[in-house]
Amino acid sequence: MLFESKNIVKRYAAHTALDGVSIAVPEQSIFGLLGPNGAGKTTLIRIINQIIGPDEGELFFEGRKLQPTDIYRIGYLPEERGLYKKMKVGEQAIYLSQLKGLSRADAIRELKIWFEKFDIGDWWDKKVEELSKGMQQKIQFIVTIIHKPKLLIFDEPFSGFDPINVHLLKQEILNLKNEGASIIFSTHNMASVEEICDHISLINQSKTILEGEVESIKNRFKDNIYEVEWLGDKEKMKSNLPVFLNILDQGHSNGSNKTKFQIEKGSKPNDLMKFLMKDYDVLGLKEILPSMDEIFIQSVNASSK
Amino acid sequence: MSKISLIIQREYLTRVKKRSFILLTFLGPLLMASIWIIPIYLSGFSEEAKVISVLDETGVFLDKFEGDENLQFVEAVPQLKAAKENLNKLDNYALLYIPKPDLHVPNTAILYSKNQASLDVKNYIKGVMKKEIEAQKLALHGIDPETLLSIKTNVFISSIKVDDSGNEEKNSTEISMAVGMFSSILIYFFIFLFGAQVMRGVIEEKTSRIIEVVISSVKPFQLMMGKILGIALVGFTQFMLWVLLTSTLVFGFQYAYQDELKAFQKGQIIETSQGLFPDAPVETIMDETADTQQQDENIGFFIDALLAIDYPVILGAFLFYFLGGYLLYAALFAAVGSAVDSEADTHQFMMPITIPLILSIVMAQFIITNPHGSVAFWMSMFPLTSPIIMMIRIPFGVPYWQILTSGLLLIIGFIFTTWVAAKIYRTGILMYGKKVNYRELWKWLFYKT
Numbered sequence: 133m134l135f136e137s138k139n140i141v142k143r144y145a146a147h148t149a150l151d152g153v154s155i156a157v158p159e160q161s162i163f164g165l166l167g168p169n170g171a172g173k174t175t176l177i178r179i180i181n182q183i184i185g186p187d188e189g190e191l192f193f194e195g196r197k198l199q200p201t202d203i204y205r206i207g208y209l210p211e212e213r214g215l216y217k218k219m220k221v222g223e224q225a226i227y228l229s230q231l232k233g234l235s236r237a238d239a240i241r242e243l244k245i246w247f248e249k250f251d252i253g254d255w256w257d258k259k260v261e262e263l264s265k266g267m268q269q270k271i272q273f274i275v276t277i278i279h280k281p282k283l284l285i286f287d288e289p290f291s292g293f294d295p296i297n298v299h300l301l302k303q304e305i306l307n308l309k310n311e312g313a314s315i316i317f318s319t320h321n322m323a324s325v326e327e328i329c330d331h332i333s334l335i336n337q338s339k340t341i342l343e344g345e346v347e348s349i350k351n352r353f354k355d356n357i358y359e360v361e362w363l364g365d366k367e368k369m370k371s372n373l374p375v376f377l378n379i380l381d382q383g384h385s386n387g388s389n390k391t392k393f394q395i396e397k398g399s400k401p402n403d404l405m406k407f408l409m410k411d412y413d414v415l416g417l418k419e420i421l422p423s424m425d426e427i428f429i430q431s432v433n434a435s436s437k
Numbered sequence: 438m439s440k441i442s443l444i445i446q447r448e449y450l451t452r453v454k455k456r457s458f459i460l461l462t463f464l465g466p467l468l469m470a471s472i473w474i475i476p477i478y479l480s481g482f483s484e485e486a487k488v489i490s491v492l493d494e495t496g497v498f499l500d501k502f503e504g505d506e507n508l509q510f511v512e513a514v515p516q517l518k519a520a521k522e523n524l525n526k527l528d529n530y531a532l533l534y535i536p537k538p539d540l541h542v543p544n545t546a547i548l549y550s551k552n553q554a555s556l557d558v559k560n561y562i563k564g565v566m567k568k569e570i571e572a573q574k575l576a577l578h579g580i581d582p583e584t585l586l587s588i589k590t591n592v593f594i595s596s597i598k599v600d601d602s603g604n605e606e607k608n609s610t611e612i613s614m615a616v617g618m619f620s621s622i623l624i625y626f627f628i629f630l631f632g633a634q635v636m637r638g639v640i641e642e643k644t645s646r647i648i649e650v651v652i653s654s655v656k657p658f659q660l661m662m663g664k665i666l667g668i669a670l671v672g673f674t675q676f677m678l679w680v681l682l683t684s685t686l687v688f689g690f691q692y693a694y695q696d697e698l699k700a701f702q703k704g705q706i707i708e709t710s711q712g713l714f715p716d717a718p719v720e721t722i723m724d725e726t727a728d729t730q731q732q733d734e735n736i737g738f739f740i741d742a743l744l745a746i747d748y749p750v751i752l753g754a755f756l757f758y759f760l761g762g763y764l765l766y767a768a769l770f771a772a773v774g775s776a777v778d779s780e781a782d783t784h785q786f787m788m789p790i791t792i793p794l795i796l797s798i799v800m801a802q803f804i805i806t807n808p809h810g811s812v813a814f815w816m817s818m819f820p821l822t823s824p825i826i827m828m829i830r831i832p833f834g835v836p837y838w839q840i841l842t843s844g845l846l847l848i849i850g851f852i853f854t855t856w857v858a859a860k861i862y863r864t865g866i867l868m869y870g871k872k873v874n875y876r877e878l879w880k881w882l883f884y885k886t
Contacts, residue, residue, distance in 0.1 A: 145880055181653040183867070208653040212869070214646030219451060227447050231440060231654035272650070 448667025466682035639774030762824025775865030820850025
């Protein structure tokens with residue numbers, strides 16, 4: 133594990149922000165930190181960045197206890213982010229890179245490379261206030277990763293980007309992972325979680341309510357729903373429906389039926405096939421796994437009760 | 438390079454590169470130098486002489502008005518009516534009408550003028566008439582003017598400070614007052630001006646939301662101290678540039694207009710001695726200045742007193758209280774900035790900071806008249822008021838143990854406010870959209886890191 137937190141507790145005067153939260157981020161992976169607003173994600177992220185300290189619990193980086201100097205190996209893009217408005221872009225990027233431990237010369241060299249890559253070399257001498265929000269986000273992204281951190285923390289990285297730049301950013305995040313970095317990725321955008329995350333942890337009301345690999349979580353939440361494409365009379369099929377099957381959705385496309393069946397516990401997809409193949413032509417069958425959106429809503433609702 | 442020096446560097450460079458800083462740096466000395474130069478420059482212009490026609494029915498005063506290069510007196514036509522008409526016709530400055538008195542001593546005059554007659558002119562006429570009337574009265578009582586002059590005595594008190602080892606030192610209360618007041622007003626402005634800059638800097642970082650990026654790389658305390666020290670350097674730079682540029686301007690001017698200056702300085706000394714002895718009647722001072730020996734004594738004393746100021750102590754104390762006062766207050770300003778979301782919300786927290794400052798500068802006027810009283814003593818010990826109050830007292834001579842105690846208390850006060858401010862700051866900078874009150878701030882002091 134590149135990073136681990138064990139039983140983190142953080143209490144404020146009126147409420148407990150984190151109540152025994154543990155996460156484990158493997159090497160070279162993307163870790164989704166999910167949860168509704170106010171669940172405690174930002175508090176956890178701030179603890180990882182050593183902006184605030186936990187009341188209880190331990191933090192480990194590369195297997196040993198997290199050190200103050202580890203901040204040079206962590207890159208953090210906060211959700212609430214901004215730049216000095218009156219400062220020039222280049223100067224500011226150099227300053228922020230130097231704060232992350234780069235020498236001035238190294239900072240300039242690395243920044244020039246990234247500015248070229250993002251096609252924003254012309255902005256170097258502009259003041260930040262002259263740039264659009266999206267442009268500022270690009271600069272923030274660059275200064276987050278400029279010191280080649282081992283662990284990256286992105287809090288809602290895609291907010292404020294247009295679809296083209298969201299795509300560009302996703303590519304860069306995947307590149308960073310391939311080059312050896314691990315990424316903690318906090319977002320409400322479940323589509324992007326499914327797309328890029330390997331592991332997730334779902335926090336609600338200061339506690340972890342769900343964690344694991346994305347694929348295994350999906351399997352855990354599957355409801356034995358199958359979509360079948362077939363030819364034949366829908367009404368006749370419905371009237372013969374055996375008790376272990378429920379029809380969730382009836383669709384039609386290109387002359388064939390598309391029906392979603394839920395199979396009651398105890399029965400198997402084979403039973404569904406047997407039933408259909410007896411009278412109809414089956415063109416295809418696939419299992420429908422729940423989306424992360426559904427898992428999110430279902431888990432949060434269940435734990436909030 | 439260490440983090441804190443990086444932060445100091447940024448805070449410093451972004452500020453001194455600002456147009457407003459550059460503008461203020463050059464305008465300040467121009468303004469200060471011009472306060473000094475313009476009167477001299479203007480006095481160099483020879484004004485058109487004012488002509489005053491005199492209608493003297495008593496016949497006593499007419500030839501007593503001697504006038505000078507700026508003021509000429511001429512005899513008016515005998516009738517008042519005709520003389521008034523002539524005032525417009527001849528474009529004279531004024532008509533002085535001295536009617537024949539009912540009693541035997543004339544003591545009234547009327548000055549007709551197109552514009553409000555200037556005070557200088559009035560005073561001049563008054564002086565001449567008074568002198569003449571008094572001379573007449575003396576004659577009436579059979580007193581010889583020479584006798585009177587020999588009776589007239591000027592009492593002049595030189596204050597000489599004697600220290601424990603018996604060394605004597607001439608000093609001047611007036612100069613001590615001026616030095617004390619000037620340095621404490623400087624400290625007052627510096628604290629307000631640059632303390633507010635610290636606060637605005639913190640609010641800027643908070644509202645622009647860069648704060649979280651920065652404190653993921655440095656400790657909040659480093660950021661706060663870096664900002665306070667960086668801005669202190671900005672203030673110091675501005676101050677030094679002002680001193681440098683102002684003295685360049687003034688000395689440059691002095692060199693270029695040496696002759697005009699000499700003439701002016703003569704006049705200045707009279708004014709200065711007038712300023713130093715405001716209770717003395719104008720007449721006396723005029724007499725004094727006529728008496729060159731007395732004048733030389735005055736100047737000699739003035740210079741002695743200037744030389745007697747303990748410059749190393751005053752300068753050292755000034756720098757210490759200047760810096761100490763700023764650091765103490767800047768930390769509090771930073772804490773206020775961190776607790777609010779915008780400058781508009783700062784008022785409720787600014788009160789306790791500004792009250793001791795304003796109180797000190799108000800009390801300064803009283804303390805300057807009694808610099809060794811108990812109010813002066815305690816206010817010069819209390820760290821929130823000592824930077825301003827002690828600077829007022831020091832030119833009058835303060836025992837070293839008091840300076841040291843006050844200095845030590847200021848250092849302790851600075852450490853304490855910085856400690857408090859750091860606690861509030863590190864919580865405040867991450868707090869958005871919450872109306873903070875004093876109870877909340879109190880709680881922040883006890884949050885664990």
